[in-house]
Amino acid sequence: MSARAGMERDRDTIFALASGRPPAGLAVVRISGPRTRLVLETTLGAVPPARRAAYRAIRAPGGETIDRGVVLFFEGPASYTGEDSAELHLHGGRAVVAATLAILGDLPGLRPATAGEFTRRAFDNGRLDLTAVEAVADLVAAETDAQRRQALRQLDGGLAEVAGDWRRRLLHARALIEAELDFADEDDVPDSAAAAVWADMAQLSADLGKVLAGGRVGERIRDGFEIAILGPPNAGKSSLLNALAGRDVAIVTDVPGTTRDLLEVHLDLGGFAVTLVDTAGLRETTETVEAEGIRRAKARAADADLVLWLADAGQPPPADLHGSETDAGSGPLWIIGTKRDLDSDSKRDSPAARLDHRISAQTGAGLDSLVAALTAHVAGLVPAEPALVTRARHRLCLQAAKTAIDAAVANGAAPLEVRAEGLRQAGEALGELIGRIDVEDVLGAIFSEFCVGK
Numbered sequence: 001m002s003a004r005a006g007m008e009r010d011r012d013t014i015f016a017l018a019s020g021r022p023p024a025g026l027a028v029v030r031i032s033g034p035r036t037r038l039v040l041e042t043t044l045g046a047v048p049p050a051r052r053a054a055y056r057a058i059r060a061p062g063g064e065t066i067d068r069g070v071v072l073f074f075e076g077p078a079s080y081t082g083e084d085s086a087e088l089h090l091h092g093g094r095a096v097v098a099a100t101l102a103i104l105g106d107l108p109g110l111r112p113a114t115a116g117e118f119t120r121r122a123f124d125n126g127r128l129d130l131t132a133v134e135a136v137a138d139l140v141a142a143e144t145d146a147q148r149r150q151a152l153r154q155l156d157g158g159l160a161e162v163a164g165d166w167r168r169r170l171l172h173a174r175a176l177i178e179a180e181l182d183f184a185d186e187d188d189v190p191d192s193a194a195a196a197v198w199a200d201m202a203q204l205s206a207d208l209g210k211v212l213a214g215g216r217v218g219e220r221i222r223d224g225f226e227i228a229i230l231g232p233p234n235a236g237k238s239s240l241l242n243a244l245a246g247r248d249v250a251i252v253t254d255v256p257g258t259t260r261d262l263l264e265v266h267l268d269l270g271g272f273a274v275t276l277v278d279t280a281g282l283r284e285t286t287e288t289v290e291a292e293g294i295r296r297a298k299a300r301a302a303d304a305d306l307v308l309w310l311a312d313a314g315q316p317p318p319a320d321l322h323g324s325e326t327d328a329g330s331g332p333l334w335i336i337g338t339k340r341d342l343d344s345d346s347k348r349d350s351p352a353a354r355l356d357h358r359i360s361a362q363t364g365a366g367l368d369s370l371v372a373a374l375t376a377h378v379a380g381l382v383p384a385e386p387a388l389v390t391r392a393r394h395r396l397c398l399q400a401a402k403t404a405i406d407a408a409v410a411n412g413a414a415p416l417e418v419r420a421e422g423l424r425q426a427g428e429a430l431g432e433l434i435g436r437i438d439v440e441d442v443l444g445a446i447f448s449e450f451c452v453g454k
């Protein structure tokens with residue numbers, strides 16, 4: 001698309017069904033753009049008062065009433081998109097929605113919105129920064145309470161506000177350096193300002209480091225924690241997956257080697273999203289398909305937040321799967337004894353090497369206490385302080401900013417221009433984080449803070 005065509009598309013008035021798939025109790029059709037008033041005059045006869053729910057007949061151009069519903073008009077810029085926009089709250093029937101969308105599509109200058117286009121306009125009009133745009137997407141996708149809370153916090157400016165503070169500090173530092181460069185040939189410039197700048201930049205790096213040290217918890221809350229079920233063939237892995245999922249996801253047979261592919265179910269453990277992964281039973285095999293399944297099982301276990309090692313006779317896990325708990329490369333592993341209903345009295349009383357839990361997927365014995373332990377474990381992975389970094393993109397932007405600041409701080413022998421350039425790069429990384437890279441910001445800070453009269 002040419003730049004000009006792109007600009008014309010930006011001026012289009014767009015519409016879409018914003019609510020779920022009909023039939024439903026209600027259907028909300030959203031409209032945004034410069035022709036919004038015209039649309040309301042055409043379909044309702046007049047533009048209703050802004051921001052006040054109004055009950056109106058929605059009519060086709062020929063005059064036929066399509067539905068009677070509640071309509072809302074938002075006058076830009078006081079709207080979600082920042083443009084004039086409107087909502088038609090209709091009866092959620094298929095024919096009502098189809099007729100309404102057909103009428104809108106026939107009006108000149110109107111077209112169906114593309115995915116995310118209302119929010120794109122909110123971003124373009126400066127109503128939402130990039131982390132807020134991401135948060136809107138996360139809030140709509142949220143399935144658990146922790147995901148919802150985290151998305152809402154980000155929508156309310158969790159990371160953006162901190163990043164904004166950091167950017168201002170960088171701009172201030174650069175403004176001071178700029179002034180020092182301007183007056184470098186004069187004798188009356190105090191050196192103390194420069195020392196203060198680098199002290200604050202060292203502190204800024206530490207502040208970034210602190211947020212980054214939160215690790216990937218925010219990303220895990222968003223994407224789900226991973227628990228992998230491993231063990232020898234026939235241990236009862238798929239039976240446990242089905243029992244915890246509460247439905248028949250995996251095939252269970254008494255044939256060892258039934259499961260080959262990785263199977264995932266999504267659980268909500270105490271408000272945290274968890275992906276439980278069933279895997280192929282581990283054993284020596286020359287069978288190509290099974291060997292690939294075992295390779296995938298081990299790879300998944302290496303990435304998991306927790307591995308459940310299932311074995312009915314209490315065989316320990318092989319050393320190559322998992323080292324001891326002191327092995328820094330691997331996460332925790334729990335040993336779960338299965339088929340507890342078959343345990344003889346002698347076996348029950350014999351001291352097992354190590355058995356963290358004993359369960360029966362068949363009778364359900366021990367499952368409640370396993371779920372409680374899993375829930376506590378996942379909750380324990382989450383620090384009390386809410387995570388500000390909720391996506392890999394955030395982490396990479398913050399790391400880039402920190403690296404640039406650290407280099408500028410450490411490079412005391414370099415010319416001031418070179419060190420200032422490092423701070424500019426750090427500012428760019430933070431600008432990228434919130435979706436705004438604008439040299440005007442730097443100029444504005446310089447001119448407002450220093451009336452040097454040039």
Ligand SMILES: Nc1nc2c(c(=O)[nH]1)N(C=O)[C@@H](CNc1ccc(C(=O)N[C@@H](CCC(=O)O)C(=O)O)cc1)CN2
Pocket residue numbers: 074077078079080087
């Ligand atoms: N009916 C309806 N519900 C909705 C939305 C919507 O678009 N329509 N939203 C869409 O995702 C979310 C809410 N987001 C919104 C954000 C800003 C404004 C708005 O009108 N802002 C004005 C006025 C603010 C005020 O009165 O305090 C502004 O910011 O100037 C509306 C909805 C969730 N619920």
Ligand SMILES: Nc1nc2c(ncn2[C@@H]2O[C@H](COP(=O)(O)OP(=O)(O)OP(=O)(O)O)[C@@H](O)[C@H]2O)c(=O)[nH]1
Pocket residue numbers: 231232233234235236237238239240251252253254255256257258259260279280281282338339340341342359360361362363
């Ligand atoms: N009595 C009893 N039998 C069980 C229990 N759990 C699983 N089984 C049986 O053990 C056999 C194997 O169960 P699966 O869940 O398929 O075992 P798996 O570990 O997934 O096996 P593979 O996919 O081959 O690695 C089946 O016949 C199950 O019915 C249990 O708690 N009690």
Ligand SMILES: [Mg+2]
Pocket residue numbers: 237238239250251258259278279281
């Ligand atoms: Mg299986």
